[in-house]
Amino acid sequence: MFYDPRKNLRPEPLSHNPLNALVAPRPIGWISTISAAGEPNLAPFSYFNAFSADPPLVGFAPNAKPAEAGIVESGVKDSLANVRAVPEFTVSVVSAELVRQMNETSRPLPHGESEFEAADLVAAKSRLVRPPYVKRARAALECVVFDIIDLPVRSGRRGSHLILGEVIGIHIDDELIVNGKVDSRALQQVSRLGYFDYHVVDDVFELLRPR
């Protein structure tokens, strides 16, 4: 089949927008931010990736809250509201052992209520930014916001944004470092496929570039 998603995001016989299944796996950015009042927030975003190594840039894209469908820009997720107030965030890497708690932090809580506490997670103090990161995460990034881009409204019901951040600090569990490299098998990073499907890094092979 072929279709134009600007006209219809899921034409027959598709039951869901297939983009998530086609651009997959996507790493999960487990994003922590703080409100102007200093309350921490934690939420997973699979519209997340790294976009540049030098300068090191990562980005994530919050949609409007579904409850606010039909009203563009009013259902702003806490992560977006927070980076507008305090332009810093952390990204905790999700390993298989943390996947249930990661999922728990996607539960919508009232603004100002901490998902760290709700998911029984200890917050570790960052070195260079104010939002904390997940202490049990085996790696985490400290970021300052580089840009917040308003994305165009196509379906008429979503005000999405792309938040880009420059990575200014990187935490790595020393045990993950083998022969000077991060051991991807040991990290067991979880990523998102389409629908409610997930993937854990399990099949790693090396392919050198042609010279």
Ligand SMILES: Cc1cc2nc3c(=O)[nH]c(=O)nc-3n(C[C@H](O)[C@H](O)[C@H](O)COP(=O)(O)O)c2cc1C
């Ligand atoms: C694995 C996973 C990935 C998600 N990815 C996104 C995403 O890319 N964009 C988004 O807007 N919501 C995403 N969500 C839903 C948000 O985590 C959820 O709306 C959360 O309540 C937002 O929290 P906040 O209001 O504290 O920012 C995802 C949820 C899960 C479980």
